[in-house]
Amino acid sequence: MDRSRLFAAAALLSLAAALTACQPKPTAAPPAPAAKPAAQVDAARLAAAGTDGANWLSTGRTYDEQRHSPLKQVNADNVAQLGLAWHHDLDAVNRGQEATPIVVDGVMYVSATWSKVFALNAKTGEQLWAYDPKVPGDWGINACCDVVNRGVAVWNGKVYVGTLDGRLVALDAATGKPVWETLTVDNTKRYAISGAPRVAKGKVFIGNAGAELGVRGYLSAYDAETGKMLWRFYTVPGDPSQPFESKALERAAKTWKGTWWTQGGGGTVWDGMAYDADTDLLYFGTGNGTPWNAALRSPGGGDNLFLSSIVAVKAETGEYVWHYQTTPGDDWDYDATGQLILAQLKIGDADRKVIMQANKNGVFYVLDRATGQYISAKPFVATTWAKGFDPKSGRPIVNPAAHYGTTGKTFVSQPGAAGGHAWHAMSYSPETGLVYIPALDLQMSYTPENNRKPSKYTFNIGFDFAAGSLPQVAAIKAGAKAGAVGHLSAWDPVAQKEVWRAQYPQPWAGGILSTSGNLVFQGTPMGEFITYSADKGTKLWSAPTQTGIVAAPITYEVDGQQYVAIEVGYGGAFAIAAGEVARDKHAPSNTPRILVFALGGKDALPADTFVALPLNPPASTADMALVDKGFHLYHPYCSNCHGDAAVSGSFIPDLQHSPVLSDAAVWESIVLGGARKERGMVSFAEELKKEDAEAVRAYVIYRANQTLAEQKAAKPVG
Numbered sequence: 202m203d204r205s206r207l208f209a210a211a212a213l214l215s216l217a218a219a220l221t222a223c224q225p226k227p228t229a230a231p232p233a234p235a236a237k238p239a240a241q242v243d244a245a246r247l248a249a250a251g252t253d254g255a256n257w258l259s260t261g262r263t264y265d266e267q268r269h270s271p272l273k274q275v276n277a278d279n280v281a282q283l284g285l286a287w288h289h290d291l292d293a294v295n296r297g298q299e300a301t302p303i304v305v306d307g308v309m310y311v312s313a314t315w316s317k318v319f320a321l322n323a324k325t326g327e328q329l330w331a332y333d334p335k336v337p338g339d340w341g342i343n344a345c346c347d348v349v350n351r352g353v354a355v356w357n358g359k360v361y362v363g364t365l366d367g368r369l370v371a372l373d374a375a376t377g378k379p380v381w382e383t384l385t386v387d388n389t390k391r392y393a394i395s396g397a398p399r400v401a402k403g404k405v406f407i408g409n410a411g412a413e414l415g416v417r418g419y420l421s422a423y424d425a426e427t428g429k430m431l432w433r434f435y436t437v438p439g440d441p442s443q444p445f446e447s448k449a450l451e452r453a454a455k456t457w458k459g460t461w462w463t464q465g466g467g468g469t470v471w472d473g474m475a476y477d478a479d480t481d482l483l484y485f486g487t488g489n490g491t492p493w494n495a496a497l498r499s500p501g502g503g504d505n506l507f508l509s510s511i512v513a514v515k516a517e518t519g520e521y522v523w524h525y526q527t528t529p530g531d532d533w534d535y536d537a538t539g540q541l542i543l544a545q546l547k548i549g550d551a552d553r554k555v556i557m558q559a560n561k562n563g564v565f566y567v568l569d570r571a572t573g574q575y576i577s578a579k580p581f582v583a584t585t586w587a588k589g590f591d592p593k594s595g596r597p598i599v600n601p602a603a604h605y606g607t608t609g610k611t612f613v614s615q616p617g618a619a620g621g622h623a624w625h626a627m628s629y630s631p632e633t634g635l636v637y638i639p640a641l642d643l644q645m646s647y648t649p650e651n652n653r654k655p656s657k658y659t660f661n662i663g664f665d666f667a668a669g670s671l672p673q674v675a676a677i678k679a680g681a682k683a684g685a686v687g688h689l690s691a692w693d694p695v696a697q698k699e700v701w702r703a704q705y706p707q708p709w710a711g712g713i714l715s716t717s718g719n720l721v722f723q724g725t726p727m728g729e730f731i732t733y734s735a736d737k738g739t740k741l742w743s744a745p746t747q748t749g750i751v752a753a754p755i756t757y758e759v760d761g762q763q764y765v766a767i768e769v770g771y772g773g774a775f776a777i778a779a780g781e782v783a784r785d786k787h788a789p790s791n792t793p794r795i796l797v798f799a800l801g802g803k804d805a806l807p808a809d810t811f812v813a814l815p816l817n818p819p820a821s822t823a824d825m826a827l828v829d830k831g832f833h834l835y836h837p838y839c840s841n842c843h844g845d846a847a848v849s850g851s852f853i854p855d856l857q858h859s860p861v862l863s864d865a866a867v868w869e870s871i872v873l874g875g876a877r878k879e880r881g882m883v884s885f886a887e888e889l890k891k892e893d894a895e896a897v898r899a900y901v902i903y904r905a906n907q908t909l910a911e912q913k914a915a916k917p918v919g
């Protein structure tokens with residue numbers, strides 16, 4: 202479709218309308234019917250969202266963030282008739298798409314890579330408007346985990362999006378035009394926003410990311426109408442020579458040692474939030490510390506509050522109410538930022554109002570949400586970093602070998618930094634009483650790095666990326682690939698045990714939707730959209746999606762028809778960083794799309810046009826000293842986006858395939874000259890010299906020839 206022609210046609214039409222308006226009117230024309238106001242969402246509608254199956258009004262569907270829908274037109278008996286009703290290609294870069302769409306009164310609002318927002322007719326897929334916040338391409342390096350966005354919020358005719366470069370923007374829901382915009386971060390520091398805002402009581406709540414990159418975490422509340430900041434809760438204490446922002450932070454400072462504030466501290470609030478309208482408490486999870494390595498962050502120990510914690514504050518004022526720290530003194534990037542679900546559970550004889558999280562550290566937590574009191578915790582995946590958990594408090598009894606910063610020795614931990622669960626939203630069905638967890642079975646090797654100075658464009662985490670790189674040994678590589686898997690766990694939060702699981706040969710399957718049709722929906726990285734029976738886990742239906750899925754599905758109803766929608770597009774933290782372990786564990790195509798299914802749907806996707814890039818590197822002629830120097834520069838400068846050991850497991854270009862490898866001048870123009878900064882590839886000229894760029898090129902050429910030799914050995918000619 203030629204969009205410029207469409208715009209031209211629209212302009213002519215409005216010109217004609219303007220001319221018509223200037224003509225004297227013989228008789229008064231009847232007034233045009235007023236367009237239905239867009240996104241009319243208020244406190245009453247949000248409070249009643251639980252029974253409003255037709256709409257999906259906030260990212261977690263309800264304030265409880267259960268992601269469970271009462272709709273059951275599509276159910277376990279008829280799901281075989283589910284077919285594609287429509288699809289819409291998003292004008293977005295084909296990296297990770299992690300957004301949960303919002304649907305209000307037949308209109309879908311959804312975000313995509315680089316914080317773009319789209320409004321679509323939820324019945325037909327027709328695009329109503331698009332908004333591009335025009336995030337500068339070179340801000341992409343300030344996002345640890347891909348240029349993703351997990352969704353928007355709606356309130357009183359406006360759509361809210363947090364942009365990768367730290368702005369909170371309110372859009373007119375009818376037109377997509379900005380109403381107000383405010384910078385929520387100090388943009389001299391490496392903050393980024395990837396998470397969805399939440400709205401309650403006329404306030405928009407937004408956090409940020411950057412705990413790998415030297416920032417101080419916080420959550421802010423803004424007036425939804427004006428964009429004025431109302432309060433801010435810092436998650437870690439600042440410089441103790443200055444007044445603390447609150448008594449809570451003064452107490453928190455006693456759990457730190459050294460000069461943590463000079464490194465930022467971390468504790469960023471980059472994803473999970475929930476709101477309890479009864480108690481007016483806002484809950485959120487906090488991230489890891491800066492650096493990860495606790496021996497460098499807080500020498501001599503300490504719990505380091507409020508890192509890796511679930512925190513409750515008063516929504517009205519941001520005043521601290523309680524916290525529960527899931528990983529005291531965290532060394533492993535065990536953010537407590539995963540989705541938070543509120544529910545009422547029968548525990549013993551008591552009806553308990555609880556908050557639940559399947560934490561990155563591999564443990565499923567159930568807490569009293571009014572007080573933060575510990576109720577129970579159990580590992581839902583293997584947890585080699587802990588020897589056990591205190592039965593009264595849930596506090597981990599850490600395996601001493603896991604403190605790699607203290608021992609100075611490598612520790613292979615499960616979970617690793619991707620966690621047992623984090624990004625991919627889970628759901629809770631009050632009908633089955635089960636939480637559906639998109640779980641990860643991943644290990645990671647942690648080696649301390651003590652001497653490198655913090656730099657502008659690397660992760661500053663006290664972790665040696667070169668030492669953690671996958672060894673180029675066939676048996677080790679095969680084992681690592683085979684061991685990197687994932688599963689969907691149907692978890693009983695009362696008994697704290699798994700009831701059923703669906704095992705996947707790949708990790709990083711998408712978020713979950715459950716429905717009263719006894720269905721659980723999940724997409725996979727291989728490009729399959731699946732439904733299971735919610736009670737037993739029987740696979741009932743699936744559809745090919747061509748593209749891998751990270752995001753969570755939603756369901757809604759328009760004109761009596763139930764629809765199930767999913768945003769497809771593979772990417773995110775594991776995909777971009779894990780290199781060969783992630784390669785081939787996703788669909789080869791990656792078209793950013795919304796797919797919407799309904800009973801009897803007859804739409805079809807266009808033919809998949811994926812063509813594999815050839816591997817045709819120049820001969821490796823550099824001496825091994827240069828290659829080795831390149832290896833130690835590639836990690837950590839390049840590996841966090843282009844993948845470990847120069848293998849891309851995502852859709853960020855695999856440098857081994859780069860045609861630029863054979864041209865030192867063009868390579869330099871990109872690495873040092875910033876020729877591709879608009880696409881996210883910044884200039885490293887402040888940090889790397891010409892000979893450094895050349896060393897990295899030599900290393901990538903060497904690796905490409907290694908890979909070529911492996912491929913030839915695996916596929917003998919003839």
Ligand code: CA
Pocket residue numbers: 412413488489534536
């Ligand atoms: Ca983190």
